[in-house]
Amino acid sequence: MKIIVVYDSENGHTEALASSIYEGATSHPYAEVHLQHVNQANPNDLVHMDAIIWGCPGHFGTISSGMKTWIDQLGYLWAQGKLMNKIGAVFCTTATVHGGIEATMLNLITPMLHQGMIIVGLPGNVPENALYGSYYGVGVTCPVEASPNDPPNLPKANDLALGRALGKRVAEIAFKMNPK
Secondary structure (H helix, E strand, O other): OEEEEEEOOOOOHHHHHHHHHHHHHHOOOOOEEEEEEOOOOOHHHHHHOOEEEEEEEEEOOEEOHHHHHHHHHHHHHHHHOOOOOOEEEEEEEEOOOOOOHHHHHHHHHHHHHHHOOEEOOOOOOOHHHOOOOOOOOEEEEOOOOOOOOOOOOOOOHHHHHHHHHHHHHHHHHHHHHOOO
16 A cells, blocks of 8 residues: 655654654555655655645645645646545644644645545544544644744654654555555
């Protein structure tokens, strides 16, 4: 089974979360997982995937421009129904609490629904998510650094555990849908 994790990241926050999702997905014995920044990701590759996970930083409650530009290239795949019935999941990072995590994830899910994809979230009974409550996917807050010279406030261990849990869940569901 093939899974792709596509991400946009500007300061490494979302890339770190994407890497943890990749790690979780690769824990499935039958998963072939690809991790690609939007600048390198080819929309045509999505046709050959069983599951697609994409994410980005939230910008004022919506998708980053890099991710939006990439998603906007998927129109011809929509017209041909090439992504129908594929598993989809989303993730994002924001700089502040109440910085638009849920709104950004819903904006990331919408194009998947238009494509006819099957959305996988992160239920509250997943141990890593029991107290966090990131149901639409994984959304974490990484506070803005005080100055450009400060080391980045990358996702914490519990944030990365959520990422691994989402990647693992997507791989498990993708395998159940297409056990090859």
